[in-house]
Amino acid sequence: MAGPLSADEAVGDGIRPASPAAGLRLAGPALRLGGLLARRALLLAALLALVFVAVELLPGDAADATSERGETAADTARRRELLGLDRPVTERFLDWMTALPTGDLGMSARGERVGDLLSGPFPNTLLLGGLALLVTVVVSLGLGCWAALRPGRAVDRTVSATATAVLALPEFVVAVALVLVLALWMDLLPAVTTAGADGTPASGEMLVLPVLALAIPQIGWNTRIVRAALADEAKAPHVETAVLDGLPPRRVLGHHLLPGALPAIATGLATSTGMLLGGAGVVETFVNYPGVGAVLAGAVADRDTPVIAGVVMVTGAVITCVLLLADLVRARAAGGRI
Numbered sequence: 001m002a003g004p005l006s007a008d009e010a011v012g013d014g015i016r017p018a019s020p021a022a023g024l025r026l027a028g029p030a031l032r033l034g035g036l037l038a039r040r041a042l043l044l045a046a047l048l049a050l051v052f053v054a055v056e057l058l059p060g061d062a063a064d065a066t067s068e069r070g071e072t073a074a075d076t077a078r079r080r081e082l083l084g085l086d087r088p089v090t091e092r093f094l095d096w097m098t099a100l101p102t103g104d105l106g107m108s109a110r111g112e113r114v115g116d117l118l119s120g121p122f123p124n125t126l127l128l129g130g131l132a133l134l135v136t137v138v139v140s141l142g143l144g145c146w147a148a149l150r151p152g153r154a155v156d157r158t159v160s161a162t163a164t165a166v167l168a169l170p171e172f173v174v175a176v177a178l179v180l181v182l183a184l185w186m187d188l189l190p191a192v193t194t195a196g197a198d199g200t201p202a203s204g205e206m207l208v209l210p211v212l213a214l215a216i217p218q219i220g221w222n223t224r225i226v227r228a229a230l231a232d233e234a235k236a237p238h239v240e241t242a243v244l245d246g247l248p249p250r251r252v253l254g255h256h257l258l259p260g261a262l263p264a265i266a267t268g269l270a271t272s273t274g275m276l277l278g279g280a281g282v283v284e285t286f287v288n289y290p291g292v293g294a295v296l297a298g299a300v301a302d303r304d305t306p307v308i309a310g311v312v313m314v315t316g317a318v319i320t321c322v323l324l325l326a327d328l329v330r331a332r333a334a335g336g337r338i
Contacts, residue, residue, distance in 0.1 A: 036324065036327060037324070040320045040323065040324065041320075044313070044316045044317070044320060045097065047312060047316060048093075048096075048097070048309050048312060048313060048316075049093055051305070051308055051309045051312050052089055052092065052093045052096075052305055052309065053089065055303055055305045055308060056089045056305075058303055060303055061080065061085050061303050062083055062085060062109035062302055062303045062304050062305070063076050063077075063079045063080035063083060063085055063109075064076060064303075065109070065301065065302045065303045065304075066079070066109045066110060066302055066304075067079070083109060092305070096306065096309065100313070103115065105118070105306060105309075105310040105313065106306035106309075106310065107306060108299070108302075108304050108306060108307050109302050109303070109304040109306075109307075110302070110304075114306050114307050114310040115310070117295060117307060117310075118292065118295065118310055118311065118314060120199045120290075121199075121290060121291050121292045121294070121295050122291070122292050122311075122314055124199070124200060124201070124289070124290050124291045124292075125277065125280050125284065125291035125292045125293070126318065127200075127207075128207065128210055128211060128214065128280055128283075128284070128289065128291060129214070129273070129276045129277045129280055131207060131211045132210075132211045132214035132215040132218070132276050132280075133215075133218075133269070133272065133273060133276055135211060135212075135215040135219070136215045136218045136219050136222055136269070136272055136276075137222075137269060139215070139219045139223075140218075140219050140221075140222035140223040140225075140226055141222075141226055141265075143159050143163070143219070143223045143226075143227075144159075144222075144223050144225075144226025144227045144229075144230060145226070145230070145253060145258075146159065147159040147160065147223075147227050148226075148227060148230040148231065148234070148253065148257065149249050149250070149253060151231070151234075156227075159223065159227070160224070160227060162220070163219070163220040163221075163223040163224050163227075164220065164224065165220070166216055166217060166219065166220030167217055167218075167220030167221040167224065168217075168220075169216065169217050169220075170217070171213050171214055171217060171279040171282055171283050172213075172282050172283065172286055174212070174213045174216050174217060175209070175210070175213035175282075175283050175286045175287065176286075178209050178212055178213055179191050179209060179286075179287070182208075182209065183209065189205055189206075189208050189209050190203075190205065190206050190209075191209075191287070192287055192288040193206040193207075193210070193287050193288050193289045193290065194206070194288075195290040199290055200290070201289070201290065206289075209287055210280075210283045210284065210287050210289050213283045213286075213287075214276050214279055214280060214283055215276075217275075217279075218272040218275060218276060221268065221272065221275075222265075222268050222269060222272060225264060225265060225267075225268035226261070226265055226268075228264075229261035229264035229265055230253075230257050230258070230261050232261070232264075233256075233257045233260040233261045234257060236256075236260060238256060239252065239256045239257060239260075242255075242256050262329060263329060263330040266325075266326040266329040266330065267326050267330065269326070270322050270323050270325070270326035273318070273319055273322040273323075274319045274322075277315050277318065277319065278315075280292075280293060281293035281296055281297070285297055292311050292315075295307065295311065296308065296311050299311070
């Protein structure tokens with residue numbers, strides 16, 4: 001049996017050995033991506049630790065908050081021991097984090113598995129946030145590009161001023177205004193959301209008000225980002241050359257401005273994902289939407305640390321994935337450098 005070819009024989013036979021430099025080029029981005037994931041995971045772990053400490057500092061605990069009328073102090077003490085509240089908060093946090101890789105989010109103070117408790121409401125919140133993000137992407141890109149095609153004109157000034165005013169509005173203020181106008185005055189949409197037998201909104205029109213309430217402030221924020229990114233990219237030499245060559249404005253926008261502005265736009269939209277999911281809790285409570293907002297409000301009232309941490313965990317995981325996607329978009333635009 002023939003032995004393995006030497007390096008010289010391999011080259012002579014037309015088989016070129018892999019270059020060590022090529023392996024390093026492949027390993028470099030992978031290592032940087034791994035480091036980025038590690039930093040995101042550490043940040044999320046620090047946030048979860050902060051949740052445990054913050055709930056610990058609140059007056060009372062889950063045993064007191066969930067006690068029944070007529071319950072004795074001995075009964076409350078037994079529940080406190082059963083929930084593990086007699087142990088140090090660091091020990092409880094480490095136990096919870098140790099079980100997390102298996103998908104175990106712990107037990108609530110009322111004896112329900114946190115994963116089961118969130119399995120229904122959280123997809124509803126993701127639906128709400130996803131639709132709001134989709135509306136934000138479409139409208140902010142449209143308005144930003146419309147203004148960029150008419151720099152310095154009335155349209156540009158109007159879009160910029162309106163976006164600045166809108167981004168300052170909190171979600172609950174927008175929700176109040178939308179309910180007042182579209183539901184109570186014009187009777188176009190339902191003021192509250194009712195859930196069907198499967199726990200989802202009973203009809204699609206019930207999504208309109210909460211989606212708009214979440215999206216409108218983020219449309220203002222991202223329209224400003226899109227307009228500023230396109231204005232910066234318009235100063236690039238290749239864009240100025242395209243304009244001097246007489247290319248139509250829409251072609252300059254689509255082939256020269258938007259590709260260069262994409263990293264900044266992606267970063268703004270990724271940031272909006274966190275804002276949308278964070279604001280969803282307020283809007284959901286206001287319109288009685290069947291999402292995690294009601295679950296989180298009840299958990300805070302119950303001082304239920306595993307439920308609060310579970311909500312933060314699943315929400316933080318979604319936001320981390322979106323931020324990672326934005327990082328990859330920026331890396332691709334920068335030639336593969338993460």
